[in-house]
Amino acid sequence: MAVKADGVLRKLFWWLGLAALAVALALLVGRNAAVLTLFWPPYRFDISFNLALFALVCTFVLLHLALRAFSALRALPAQARRWRNQQAERAAVGALLDALSNQLAGRFVRSQAAAQQALAQLKSLTPDLLPRREQIELLAHLLFAESAHALQDRLRRDQHLQAALAPALARHAAQAHEGAQLRALRWALQDRDAETARIRLAELPPGLARRTQALRLRLRLAQLMGQSTEALETARLLAKHRAFTPSAARSMVRGLALEALRQTHDLDQLEQLWSSLDISERQWPDLALAAAQRANQLCAGSATAAERARAATLVRDWLDSLWSDFDALDAAQQRLLVLAFEPGLGDLDATWLERLEQAQRQRPSNPFLHYLAGQAFLQRQLWGKAAQLLGLASQSLREPDLLRRTWCALALLAEERADQPAAQAAWKKAALLP
Numbered sequence: 001m002a003v004k005a006d007g008v009l010r011k012l013f014w015w016l017g018l019a020a021l022a023v024a025l026a027l028l029v030g031r032n033a034a035v036l037t038l039f040w041p042p043y044r045f046d047i048s049f050n051l052a053l054f055a056l057v058c059t060f061v062l063l064h065l066a067l068r069a070f071s072a073l074r075a076l077p078a079q080a081r082r083w084r085n086q087q088a089e090r091a092a093v094g095a096l097l098d099a100l101s102n103q104l105a106g107r108f109v110r111s112q113a114a115a116q117q118a119l120a121q122l123k124s125l126t127p128d129l130l131p132r133r134e135q136i137e138l139l140a141h142l143l144f145a146e147s148a149h150a151l152q153d154r155l156r157r158d159q160h161l162q163a164a165l166a167p168a169l170a171r172h173a174a175q176a177h178e179g180a181q182l183r184a185l186r187w188a189l190q191d192r193d194a195e196t197a198r199i200r201l202a203e204l205p206p207g208l209a210r211r212t213q214a215l216r217l218r219l220r221l222a223q224l225m226g227q228s229t230e231a232l233e234t235a236r237l238l239a240k241h242r243a244f245t246p247s248a249a250r251s252m253v254r255g256l257a258l259e260a261l262r263q264t265h266d267l268d269q270l271e272q273l274w275s276s277l278d279i280s281e282r283q284w285p286d287l288a289l290a291a292a293q294r295a296n297q298l299c300a301g302s303a304t305a306a307e308r309a310r311a312a313t314l315v316r317d318w319l320d321s322l323w324s325d326f327d328a329l330d331a332a333q334q335r336l337l338v339l340a341f342e343p344g345l346g347d348l349d350a351t352w353l354e355r356l357e358q359a360q361r362q363r364p365s366n367p368f369l370h371y372l373a374g375q376a377f378l379q380r381q382l383w384g385k386a387a388q389l390l391g392l393a394s395q396s397l398r399e400p401d402l403l404r405r406t407w408c409a410l411a412l413l414a415e416e417r418a419d420q421p422a423a424q425a426a427w428k429k430a431a432l433l434p
Contacts, residue, residue, distance in 0.1 A: 034049035096136060228260035308344075408430050
């Protein structure tokens with residue numbers, strides 16, 4: 001309504017202006033009896049002032065129209081050239097849209113033909129008459145390379161990719177050039193060419209390398225190269241940028257952390273990796289159990305006593321939080337906790353031994369705690385307590401490995417008290433287990 005009212009007011013003022021002009025002309029020439037005399041010896045011309053004024057206005061108008069016509073005539077070649085460039089520009093943009101449409105539709109050969117047509121049209125254009133010529137050319141090369149990649153034509157893909165990454169085009173089409181860099185990195189990852197992908201990633205500008213899409217590709221490269229620590233850091237960044245749902249991010253970080261723990265080669269590296277984990281990640285039972293298991297594996301075999309003692313201390317520190325919430329662990333996690341804790345039973349101090357015995361008393365029906373406490377008492381030569389707890393464990397344990405170790409320990413206890421029939425029966429039961 002406001003626009004319509006403005007139009008009505010504009011027309012009103014226009015008609016008022018015309019009326020005022022008509023009144024002014026009527027007052028000026030209506031009763032004007034002036035005469036204009038021109039002398040051209042030996043002639044004399046007397047004409048009305050109104051006629052002279054009208055002739056002067058008409059002459060000005062005619063002269064103006066003549067100049068406009070002459071200017072338009074001189075501009076005809078330029079207009080024709082501009083029209084031809086405009087048609088070529090429209091054809092190039094149309095071919096580019098056709099290439100994109102065919103590529104989205106899965107018609108890659110037609111997409112290549114349309115992209116090639118767009119490039120041919122661009123060559124016939126005057127560069128100064130198309131402001132975004134470099135961007136259109138870069139996109140045409142990129143679409144051709146994308147279609148060639150889909151057709152497994154790596155030679156032509158690389159040719160057009162290099163043309164798209166040319167510095168001359170990058171200066172005038174920065175955003176499209178960044179897109180081409182990300183495409184080049186993705187194609188290298190899809191080809192499983194880790195070295196080329198690493199070079200492509202290093203070529204990314206700092207601002208582009210911090211974007212979510214680049215971080216996703218960086219994560220894939222780290223996984224391809226087996227760099228679990230690097231992949232873990234990248235996954236944390238992606239989770240911080242909310243690139244995944246919270247559950248998916250947690251699952252991915254857990255999986256990468258487990259992989260990184262499995263790839264450690266010594267206790268120093270394992271301890272450094274554990275320290276790099278977030279506080280919340282250290283509370284996850286799966287990670288704590290995996291770290292403890294890896295520490296025991298690294299110190300198995302030819303490790304020195306000092307290394308085994310250090311591993312046992314680290315295991316106790318990492319698993320300390322799990323003891324306070326033991327009931328929240330499932331049966332598989334409780335079993336892993338017992339297996340991780342068992343190699344360090346000989347280094348337990350009085351405080352830890354009391355803590356273990358208290359946990360067993362609070363959970364009298366838990367076979368894993370019976371087994372662990374019985375083994376701890378056995379190593380301290382507390383034969384009575386050990387025999388009692390291991391006997392309870394032998395009745396309720398269902399894990400073949402732990403049950404076999406239980407019967408072996410009972411056999412040793414029987415031999416200690418010179419009960420050969422009981423020892424032979426225990427050895428036999430241990431041997432019969434699968």
